[in-house]
Amino acid sequence: MTLLLDDESHLPEVKAYLEAQIKRRGLPLQIKTWAELSPLYTKVKRMFDIIFNFVFIIVFMIVVTSVINTVTMSIIERTKEIGTLRALGLKRRGVIKLFAVESAMLGLLGCLLGIVLTIFCWLLVKVIEPQWVPPNIPREIPLEVYLIPSYLIVSFFFLLTLATLVAILPARKACGKPIVDALDHS
Numbered sequence: 001m002t003l004l005l006d007d008e009s010h011l012p013e014v015k016a017y018l019e020a021q022i023k024r025r026g027l028p029l030q031i032k033t034w035a036e037l038s039p040l041y042t043k044v045k046r047m048f049d050i051i052f053n054f055v056f057i058i059v060f061m062i063v064v065t066s067v068i069n070t071v072t073m074s075i076i077e078r079t080k081e082i083g084t085l086r087a088l089g090l091k092r093r094g095v096i097k098l099f100a101v102e103s104a105m106l107g108l109l110g111c112l113l114g115i116v117l118t119i120f121c122w123l124l125v126k127v128i129e130p131q132w133v134p135p136n137i138p139r140e141i142p143l144e145v146y147l148i149p150s151y152l153i154v155s156f157f158f159l160l161t162l163a164t165l166v167a168i169l170p171a172r173k174a175c176g177k178p179i180v181d182a183l184d185h186s
Contacts, residue, residue, distance in 0.1 A: 044135060067159070068166050071103050075170040082174045083182025092175040099171040100164050107163025111156045122147045 003018075005011060015031055022029050035042050075082075085095055122145055131140035174182065 040136060063159070064162065067107075067162055071163065071166045072170045075099055075167065075174055079174050079177065079182050079185035082171075083177070083179050083185065086175065086179045086182065092172070095175050096168055096171040099167045103167035104160065104164040107160045110163070111159050114159075115152055115156065118152065119147070 003014070005014060011033060015033065018031055022031070082095055085098070086092070090098075125143065125145045130143045132143050133140050177185070
């Protein structure tokens, strides 16, 4: 007998309930979950989890490096502008704040654009309904892509914080130059 659940999270309580009913009635039956019956599924899932985590780490490092490089180069290339601002009387703290706010605004714009593109791609998958043939199953099944709002929120705040904090160190370094040297920077 096969029992399908609407939600996998109910599996432990349903299994415990059925085991109690079988034991109470003294029936010689066993209950096995899908993971216990299909070691291939468990191994393939574990393999894909490792692959996806590895790809996530690579993409994460690329994103962090790109943000750091972009913000740092933007500030270094504007050393003359920093010298001019300092010559006009803006304190070091004001220049650092200015670049942190600018970087935060760019980070906010990038994060919002990223969320819009993510939702668009998710909706596109819902409309197109791509199918695939998994191992040991003779028919195509729909590809399911889940949009997890908590991941979007965590990514949004992490990238916004990263963009803001990354601006502080190069701005401090650029502000540390004497005004005359900053104005002469090429």
